[in-house]
Amino acid sequence: ITQGDAESGELALPPPPTAAPATAVPPTMAPTRTVAPTAAPTAAATRPAATQQSVAPTNTLAPAPTDEPTPAPTAASAMSGEAGQSFVIGEGSEITFTVEEELGRSPIRFDAVISSTGLSGTANLDGQPSVVTLDLHSLSSDQQYRDRYIQSRMFPDTPEAIVTVDQLPDLPQSFFDGETTNGQLDGSLQIGDTVTPLVFDVEARHxxxxxxxxxxxxxxxxxxxxxxxxxxxxxxxxxxVRVQVLLVGRGAP
Structure with a gap:
């Protein structure tokens, strides 16, 4: 647990990726060529050419058949195309736990925060359960005695906590277009033999x-x-206890 003035428990989505700016290529000027003056036109050159007596008829081309227009993909078809993807949770993921606290040496209450990047698991967009595991022994702070308390007193024989979301809801097309989607997810947190249902307010971006x-x-x-x-x-x-968790998942091979 860390003091709120030392570290904040607030997390945020990373900024969306931006396309790299195109590199401008300076225009190059082709070298000019000096053209020697030409001789005066001869009589033969100026004499008009004879015309043909008859002109072959031209063929009338029939219009080429055109393919039927391809219908634009609908939101449902786009989502079904993206469905089936699995994303491996890893680097960039983080979780924070924030609780109000007051110490004997200070009459002021403040937010105490513990955090961890020890998150792993898989997020599935195909209707399968999404499961994320937290290494409880990786929870750390700026106070060593708090870290020892968490590991040796709170979770001595329980090194992991497991968050499960049984099924993601239908996702809008805007999610697959890279826009931030907001909603709620029903999930559960398991620590040892205790399973606690939780509701998450979620922001997500693909x-x-x-x-x-x-x-x-x-x-x-x-x-x-x-x-x-x-x-x-x-x-x-x-x-x-207030919880914020940022999950960064990369496409499974």
Whole structure:
């Protein structure tokens, strides 16, 4: 858990990719060539050529058959074309947990934050479950005693937490066009034998071979079946924990 003035728990989608600007090629001027003056035209050259007595008739060409126009793809067909893709969660992903806290040496309450980049899993766009695993022992902060407390007291025998979304909803065409899509996802968080249903407010964007998903949710210690953490230096700790998770997935080979 880190103090809010040392680190923020706010995450955001990365900016969309931009096309590289075209490199301008400076125009080159072809060298000019001096043309020698020509001789005066001769009589033969100026004499008009004889015309032919008859002109062959020209053939009238029938119009070439044209192909029937190809109908523009609809949103449904575009989505079905994109469906079936799987994206591997990895580099660039991050999760933060933020909870209000007050320490004995300070009368001011502040947001305490813990974070991790230890996320892995797969996001599926084909209706299959999407599963993301968090390495709980990778949670870190700017306070070593808090890190030790998390690993040795809170999760000594539970190194992983698993978030599962059974099925993604129908995705609009704008998502596949690279626009940010907003919505809600029903999921679950499993720590040990305890499974907690959660609802995530989601922003997502499809950037070709990469998808970026930002989810926000909250839970209480009781929901997770965990006792509220205690320490002599902590005089207040809120019941509600705010969660933000940024998932960056790359197309599976």
């Amino acid at each position: 950037d070709g071979d990469v998808i970026n998903v930002l989810g926000r949710t909250t839970f209480t210690w009781e929901q997770l079946g965990l006792a509220k953490p205690t320490a002599r230096s902590v005089v207040y700790l809120a019941d509600e």
